[in-house]
Amino acid sequence: MLDDFRAVYLPYCLQKQPDGRYAVLNREYKPVGFYTREWIKYSDYPVCVKVKGMTATLASKLSFDGNSNTDQIHLYDDATSPSKGKTQMKAYLEKLALLATLKMDEGIS
Numbered sequence: 360m361l362d363d364f365r366a367v368y369l370p371y372c373l374q375k376q377p378d379g380r381y382a383v384l385n386r387e388y389k390p391v392g393f394y395t396r397e398w399i400k401y402s403d404y405p406v407c408v409k410v411k412g413m414t415a416t417l418a419s420k421l422s423f424d425g426n427s428n429t430d431q432i433h434l435y436d437d438a439t440s441p442s443k444g445k446t447q448m449k450a451y452l453e454k455l456a457l458l459a460t461l462k463m464d465e466g467i468s
Contacts, residue, residue: 365442367394370458373410373421373432380407409464421454 366386373381374388382401385391389399390406401407415427422428423435434454435441441451 363442365440368392369441370434370455372434373413375430376401376407378407380409381413382407411462411464413461417457420457423450 368391369385370383370391371386372384372388374384375381383391383406385393387393387396389395390401390404393399413429415429418429418432419425419427421432421434423433423439426432435447435451439447439450441448
């Protein structure tokens with residue numbers, strides 16, 4: 360639902376693309392900041408980046424359920440949404456702190 364700031368402007372998941380780059384997506388699986396329900400083809404926009412240091416260990420720390428899959432990393436689900444309360448928000452902010460330390464490869468396209 361696009362009814363609050365978090366749903367549009369904050370990361371919900373990182374989704375690896377066939378070329379190895381990641382799209383950082385909001386709650387509607389649109390690139391962060393896209394306020395739309397329309398179908399989005401990520402390759403039509405400069406929204407994907409190569410992320411240095413994405414490992415299974417890091418993916419499990421970022422994932423709300425400890426999943427080590429680096430193809431799709433969900434930071435929260437409906438039950439653990441940061442909008443649910445202080446505990447959930449704290450856990451989400453800790454994940455954002457980890458994301459903030461990551462570097463991106465050159466050649467953003």
